[in-house]
Amino acid sequence: MKRALKLTVNDEDYEVLADTHRTLLEVLRDSLGLTGSKEGCGFGACGACTVLLDGKANLACLTLAFSAQGKQITTIEGLAVNGKLHPIQDAAVRYGAIQCGFCTPGWIMSAKALLDEKPKPTELEVKTAISGNLCRCTGYVKIIESIIAASEGK
Amino acid sequence: MKLPRIDYLEAKTLPEACALLAQGDVLACAGGTDLVPSMKHRVKAPRAVVNLKAIGGLDYITYSEKDGLRIGALATLRDLQNNKSVQQKYPALVQSAAMVGTIQLQNMGTVAGNLCLDTRCYYYNQSSFWRSARPACYKAGGEVCHVVKRSDHCWACYSGDTAPAFMVLGAKVKVVGSKGERVIALKQLYSGDGQKPIALAADELVAEIQVPARAAGSGSGYTKLRIRKAIDFPLMGAAVWMQLEGKAGVVKDIRVALTAADSAPIEVPGAAKSIQGKPYSEENLAEVMEASYKKARPVDCVIGGSPPYRKKMARVFVKRAANLAYQQAQAK
Ligand SMILES: Cc1cc2nc3c(=O)[nH]c(=O)nc-3n(C[C@H](O)[C@H](O)[C@H](O)COP(=O)(O)OP(=O)(O)OC[C@H]3O[C@@H](n4cnc5c(N)ncnc54)[C@H](O)[C@@H]3O)c2cc1C
Ligand code: FES
Ligand code: FES
Numbered sequence A: 001m002k003r004a005l006k007l008t009v010n011d012e013d014y015e016v017l018a019d020t021h022r023t024l025l026e027v028l029r030d031s032l033g034l035t036g037s038k039e040g041c042g043f044g045a046c047g048a049c050t051v052l053l054d055g056k057a058n059l060a061c062l063t064l065a066f067s068a069q070g071k072q073i074t075t076i077e078g079l080a081v082n083g084k085l086h087p088i089q090d091a092a093v094r095y096g097a098i099q100c101g102f103c104t105p106g107w108i109m110s111a112k113a114l115l116d117e118k119p120k121p122t123e124l125e126v127k128t129a130i131s132g133n134l135c136r137c138t139g140y141v142k143i144i145e146s147i148i149a150a151s152e153g154k
Numbered sequence B: 001m002k003l004p005r006i007d008y009l010e011a012k013t014l015p016e017a018c019a020l021l022a023q024g025d026v027l028a029c030a031g032g033t034d035l036v037p038s039m040k041h042r043v044k045a046p047r048a049v050v051n052l053k054a055i056g057g058l059d060y061i062t063y064s065e066k067d068g069l070r071i072g073a074l075a076t077l078r079d080l081q082n083n084k085s086v087q088q089k090y091p092a093l094v095q096s097a098a099m100v101g102t103i104q105l106q107n108m109g110t111v112a113g114n115l116c117l118d119t120r121c122y123y124y125n126q127s128s129f130w131r132s133a134r135p136a137c138y139k140a141g142g143e144v145c146h147v148v149k150r151s152d153h154c155w156a157c158y159s160g161d162t163a164p165a166f167m168v169l170g171a172k173v174k175v176v177g178s179k180g181e182r183v184i185a186l187k188q189l190y191s192g193d194g195q196k197p198i199a200l201a202a203d204e205l206v207a208e209i210q211v212p213a214r215a216a217g218s219g220s221g222y223t224k225l226r227i228r229k230a231i232d233f234p235l236m237g238a239a240v241w242m243q244l245e246g247k248a249g250v251v252k253d254i255r256v257a258l259t260a261a262d263s264a265p266i267e268v269p270g271a272a273k274s275i276q277g278k279p280y281s282e283e284n285l286a287e288v289m290e291a292s293y294k295k296a297r298p299v300d301c302v303i304g305g306s307p308p309y310r311k312k313m314a315r316v317f318v319k320r321a322a323n324l325a326y327q328q329a330q331a332k
Helices: A025-033 A089-094 A106-118 A123-129 A141-151 B012-020 B035-040 B077-082 B082-088 B089-097 B103-108 B111-114 B161-167 B281-294 B309-329
Strands: A002-009 A011-021 A050-053 A057-061 A072-074 B007-010 B027-029 B048-051 B061-064 B068-072 B172-179 B182-184 B205-211 B218-225 B236-245 B250-259
Touching: A011 A025, A025 A141, A050 A106, A057 A106, A057 B103, A057 B161, A072 A106, A089 A106, A089 A141, A089 B068, A106 A123, A106 A141, A123 B103, B007 B172, B012 B027, B012 B048, B012 B172, B012 B205, B027 B035, B048 B061, B048 B309, B061 B082, B068 B082, B077 B082, B077 B089, B077 B111, B082 B089, B089 B161, B111 B161, B111 B205, B161 B218, B161 B236, B218 B309, B250 B281, B250 B309, B281 B309
Parallel strands: A002 A072, B007 B048, B027 B048
Antiparallel strands: A002 A011, A050 A057, A050 A072, B061 B068, B068 B205, B172 B182, B172 B205, B218 B236, B236 B250
């Protein structure tokens, strides 16, 4: 059953017609064209679909799109300002924390939620924050290094 | 994977939500982290879901010496960990909430949804395509259990992390339904039946979780066996509450509960008898560990450890949880 759905994504208001059984991930990718958030497992286990809802890391693949109405949704597309990368994105590139890139938008959103709350996290806090983001390529070391570098302004 | 076609409903109050549930074929969705995967797998395909998170004012956590701890139905596992009173008085609640899945799941998942978690089984939590290779099991509406052959009932495993912690703390839950409300001991929330593990009517919801104020000299702890340090459900989980008295730290009382050990979170009966009046030590804990081992009856329905191994681990994890509880109990 299609209904009008109003979402606020990266400070922009959107109104689309969507089926009531759509997940937030489907609407972001297929209706709004924001394909940065990825579907890895679709079952809450990999973190590739991580977006921020009111500043907290949530899984878009398990969120009913209609339940996200009225919330501030932030996706990876919302991080760069006027073409300038967010410090976490910038560090990720410089530290080689990206290989295939499929997990990258997800862990960067988890890292952003962490740094917004705790600008100078310990290594353990970084590891805990991204423990719900699986990466099959990098072995995590560079990811962790890049988040710590971003937190230190390096 | 896509969701089946379902309608989306919102309620502004709990009674309104109960009225929607009473219409039939409607399920409650809080964080959705258990319900949405089940719907994607088509083991649940209701006509509609009612989003409880649209109800305001139910995410409270309050503590007073008189009323103890009160947790609203929509407080998240993250809220529970961040609450100062919970951190000071109930470490087992912080420990168990912090071990649920991942940070994202703790941000989304509610405490009430965690208590009402459906039982799990390797043959059930699968797509309809995967399941179509075998006859449907009891839990999926069929007439057979693929885990315990020739069994007349479902053996799916209760795998929630916070339930044993709440149980040893003596928690109660306030249940509301279209016909009014009642307060029951947490233990009574569980039927013990893998097929329908939560003993609530279709139009009933957990409105509040109530934990007695922390008694002097008491402490609690929770820990669990899992393959990875994140994401994984418990293969065996143990919570211990204990109270000490006197200078020598003599055990006055102890309560033990297990998860991933049966189709419900279970309390180990008579755990206190063997250690009451003795100083806390691993030696004096031996019979409590043994009783826990005997009480656990894991079956081969989850991946990650054989049932005999998981059963043996009940001893080890009860010991670890007891050490955690002792730490708090002996600190002032
Ligand atoms: C990859 C993954 C890993 C996980 N790992 C763990 C883990 O390690 N440990 C663990 O315990 N859980 C785990 N979970 C399960 C789940 O994330 C948590 O149990 C969570 O706390 C469930 O809460 P929720 O609010 O999301 O529940 P929902 O999915 O919204 O609801 C769960 C069930 O409870 C019912 N319900 C919800 N609220 C109420 C209420 N107020 N009254 C009555 N019924 C209600 C729903 O109808 C549904 O049947 C995992 C899930 C995933 C996807
Ligand atoms: S796609 Fe959402 S957690 Fe894997
Ligand atoms: S870079 Fe390939 S999955 Fe992480």
